[in-house]
Amino acid sequence: MSFTKLAAAAVATLAVAATSVSKASAAHAGNYIGYLSGHQMVPPVNAAGTGTVKASLDSETKTLAVSFHFRGLAKGVKGLGLYAVWAGRNGEEQFSLASVTEFGHGHTDGKGHTVLTLSERQVALLEAREFYLMVGSELRGQLVPSVKGAKTMSASLSSAFTNPPTTSTAFGGIVVELMPTGDMVVTGSWQGLSSPLALNLANGNHFHVGLTGTNGQRIFELQPTMSDNNTTAFYTADKNTYKPTSEFLDMMAARGVYMDVHSELLPTGELRGQVLSAASSSAYTTLLLPASVNPPAVGSDATGGLSVEYFFPSTIAVTGSFAQLSSPVAEDLAMGTHLHVGPADGAGPRIQELVATKRDGNTAGDFVLDDNVFLINSTNQKNLLSWLVYCDIHTDQFRGGELRGQLSPAV
Secondary structure, three states, X not given: OOEEEOOHHXXXXXXXXXXXXXXXXXXXXXXXXXXXXXXXXXXXXXXXXXXXXXXXXXXXXXXXXXXXXXXXXXXOOOOEEEXXXXXXXXXXXXXXXXXXXXXXXXXXXXXXXXXEEOOHHHHHHXXXXXXXXXXXXXXXXXXXXXXXOOEEEEEEEEOOOOOOOOOOOOEEEEEEEEOOOOOEEEEEEEEOOOOOEOXXXXXXXXXXXXXXXXXXXXXXXXXXXXXXXXXXXXXXOOOOEEOOOHHHHHHHHOOOEEEEEOEOOXXXXXXXEEOEEOOOOEXXXXXXXXXXOOOOOOOOOOEEEEEEEEEOOOEEEEEEEEEOOOOOEOOOOOOOEEEEEOOOOOOOOEEEEOOOEEEOOOOEEEXXXXXXXXEEOHHHHHHHHOOOEEEEEOEOOOOOOOEEEEOEEOO
């Protein structure tokens, strides 16, 4: 076996990225934190590493004390800096940090500390959650207020994972802060819709409940600030602070919440992003399709989807769903639901059985977070980063597989 299932208690540490600050700093306004990940990059990238950035603003002197560290990058890096723009976009560099970085291990690790003097405009950008640290072309972390007990999640918005999928070139991203008061703060942006936002569809942009691969109930209408004939938007904290129910927050922690953006020409959804941990190094998503099976499962109407979060150095968390199989899951084939190694146009060995919570006579099911967190060895870490891992669901009728999807970054 190439993976080792983790105990349920260990899953709790992966549910969300929790800020880690002292009581003193939590009480002091002006503290910020960001988790470095590949899936916060625009577009998202394969990332092997991880890291954190912390900052403290002195509002009187407008000085910002910044400390950061990163490790485990796939390749050496020489450039890193603080940039400014909303999550989901690429902004302009405000400060280069390469000269204050102590690099190690061939520039794949690094740490640093410095004090910067901000302009009034830069202070406003920081307070609006528009500052982020970017390390080379592999890691990015949006700075959000560092509050004791707060938790941070994020979503990359892509047209590839709407259900049904589209060929739109629009893109975006959001950061979600879950405050100890019970408030939920949403900031970020999207751009490039093929047509204006469908405001007639309950404002056209929402949070839904549902695992990857499932279309679920609309819960929250979000409040964007729009431009470009309503094809571009960003989200500010003052307009997008909500008080969700505890049930909704539990679903979000379990990866059961996604954001959808509906346009006039694509009313079923032009952008979608599953809300995942902001601290995972990389996030991979795939739609599970009969046509992707080798050979294709002709005649099947089954659907599904899978998200895999990779946490440095050796953990993956798998969530998703499937439905409308032509026959029950072939449980005699090592439970019938697996991860394999192989290219998109080929087949390869099974490397991990996935635990599905099945229903409808074993023709539908969910991959629940608590049951699907595993340790990954170095060989299959490389396979995952090389897009050589796929999910296969085998059924009694289609023993060779009825649903399949190749894992790739959420782009």
